Amino acid sequence: MDIVFPGDPEWEDARVGRVFNARRPSRQPAAVLRAVCEQDLIDGVRLARARGWKVAVRSGGHSWAAWSVRSDSLLIDLGGFREISYNSDNGVVSVTPSVRGGADLRPYLAERGRFFGGGHCPTVGLGGFLLQGGQGYNARGWGWAAESVVAVDVVTAEGELVRADESNNSDLFWAARGAGPGFFGLVARFHLQTRPLPGCVAETVHVYPLDLFDDVMTWLHGMHHTVSPDVEIVAVSAEGSLAVTGLALVATLDEAREALAPLETCPVIDKALVRQTAVPSSFESHAERQMAANPEGFRYIVDNAWLTGSAEAMGPLFKDLPTVRSFAIWFSMAPLRELPDMAFSLQSEIYCAVYLVYEDPADDVRLRSWLTDRMAALQPITAGQYLGDSDFTARPVKFMGEAQYRRLEEIREARDPERLFVGYLTGDGQPPLNVNPWEAS
Ligand SMILES: Cc1cc2nc3c(=O)[nH]c(=O)nc-3n(C[C@H](O)[C@H](O)[C@H](O)COP(=O)(O)OP(=O)(O)OC[C@H]3O[C@@H](n4cnc5c(N)ncnc54)[C@H](O)[C@@H]3O)c2cc1C
Structure with a gap:
């Protein structure tokens, strides 16, 4: 070793x-x-x-x-343990957890005419991504990546390698789809159901001045649940403007045009600074843009919330980002799909995440406090948060349904009673986990 x-x-x-x-x-x-x-x-x-x-x-x-x-x-x-194999009989791909969803798995599957929705940034590892739920391409219509996990191979706290699926070690299988960094085992391999590679990737991009935020986002809140489930819908505030994008993952460009047409109905569309409609695109060009937006070598402070309220309430967060490279995203999950029985169990129709990107360590405290204040202002409309963009040492918020969290802790007690695995990282003197502190009383 x-x-x-x-x-x-x-x-x-x-x-x-x-x-x-x-x-x-x-x-x-x-x-x-x-x-x-x-x-x-x-x-x-x-x-x-x-x-x-x-x-x-x-x-x-x-x-x-x-x-x-x-x-x-x-x-x-697990960085030096990277393996992929594919079974064409059932479309299941098996990966070690250090395989990167975009950089490694997507091209491997594309050669075989198949697709699996890994993280948007191509270098994200499948291990942490899948364990916490996995908001991959078009999670809105195609579901959380963890829903496509058919089995996991796990080294347990006893040091035994076991297969966990719906019928064997089903408690571990349940927990591995949502426990995230609180998982009490070491996943050695994931077995994932792939889908056919979309024949056409096309996108609509409308860029608006930020002072139209309330008009654009109020319209989007009113209509995003009506858009085709084959369209990923994201609004991003960056560099002083607001981009609304629809990414259609369909078979043909005609289908893409039809699926993206509702995005043309924005009442202030004539004021858009950029207006591209159903333009053919590719996963490669998306990956490049993701890498440019998330450059390596920078410091990041990130926070997020599942929101339930009006667009106006989010305005202050999106309109006033504190560094030039910072960005905020609004990600549609509407209409909400029913989740299978698994540990991942908390979401709302609107996912909001903020990424503060900067270089000087002297800005750490100021920027964290800026973000904590902005997220606190959203508490009245916050249902919880997604593990993927959270940091409990800074802001612990509910991340799982209450019954699911209780069940997770029962399984942990049975599987890892001595707490061999480190579990969730929290700060000193913090409230109990999986509670929205402002609701605790
Ligand atoms: C640039 C960037 C873009 C991102 N984009 C997305 C996105 O589009 N969608 C999304 O959902 N998330 C996204 N994320 C968040 C990302 O999915 C999570 O941070 C995830 O935890 C990363 O997984 P990893 O394996 O790379 O990380 P790691 O830091 O290696 O793992 C995170 C934690 O997961 C647990 N873990 C990982 N592997 C195992 C294993 N084999 N067995 C047991 N426990 C394990 C451990 O607790 C580990 O500390 C992004 C993050 C970054 C930095």
């Missing part, structure tokens, strides 16, 4: 070198195991048990809050 210890020349690189966010924590693991095969994962969990360490896991390293870097743990880093 390739294990790096504090003090070794490679320590800093092993500890945080694969963490995407340049705002890296000072937390010190006990050791880092750079895994390259399944046996390393089993041996790693057993070693941690024997040494009295906890276990933390890293797949793609894209947790904004660097959840993988935990004090006094054995950090098992």
Whole structure:
């Protein structure tokens, strides 16, 4: 096993070198195991048990809050264990968790005429993404990525490798679809149901001046649930303007034109600064834009909320971003689809997330407090948050249905009674998890 210890020349690189966010924590693991095969994962969990360490896991390293870097743990880093295989009989692709949804899996499947909706940024690891639900391409119409997980191979806290699906170890299977960084096992492999590769990717982009935010977003709130389920709808505030995009993932350009037509009905469309309608596009060009919007080497502070209220209430957050590279997104999940029985269980029709992008560490405190204040102003219309863009050390908010959270804790007690796996990262003196603090009384 390739294990790096504090003090070794490679320590800093092993500890945080694969963490995407340049705002890296000072937390010190006990050791880092750079895994390259399944046996390393089993041996790693057993070693941690024997040494009295906890276990933390890293797949793609894209947790904004660097959840993988935990004090006094054995950090098992899966970066060197990247495998994909495909079964054309049933359309199921099997991946190790460090496989990147866009950069690795999408081209592999495209060669076979298949598709799986990984994260929008191509370098996001499938491990953390799938465990927390996975808001992939067109989650609005095609569901959460975790809904397409058909089985997981898990190294349990006992150090045993087991298959979990609907009929075997179904408690682990239930938990692995939504527990996120609170999962109490090490996923060695995911088995995912793929879908046919869309024949046509086309998009409508309307860019408006930000002072039209209330007009545009009030219209969008009133109509997004009526748009075809094959269209992903996102509004992004960046660089002083508001872009409303519809991305149609369909078979032909004619179908795309029809699916995107409702986006032409905005009452202030004549004031759009840019107006592109049903223009052929590609996943590659999307990936490039995502990489440009989320550059490596920058510091990020990120927060999010599932919202239930009017567009006007969101205006202050979208109109007043504090750094030039920062952006805020409004992501439609309407009309809400019924979720299968799994740990992921909290959402609303509108997902809102804010990404503060900057370089100077001296801005950390000021920007965090700016964002905390803006998110606090949204509390009256906040149902909860999505694990993927959250950081409980800064702002713990409800992320799961209450019954599901109780069940998750019961399964944890049965599967990992000694708390070998690190679980959710929280700050000192914080309220209990999965509670909206402003509703706690
Ligand atoms: C630029 C960027 C773009 C993003 N875009 C999207 C998006 O479009 N949609 C979306 O839903 N999210 C998105 N995210 C959020 C991202 O999905 C989460 O941060 C996710 O946790 C990243 O997974 P990872 O494996 O890369 O991260 P890691 O930091 O490696 O993992 C995060 C945590 O997940 C757990 N974990 C990971 N792998 C395993 C495993 N094999 N076994 C057990 N536990 C494990 C661990 O607790 C780990 O600390 C984005 C993040 C970034 C940085």
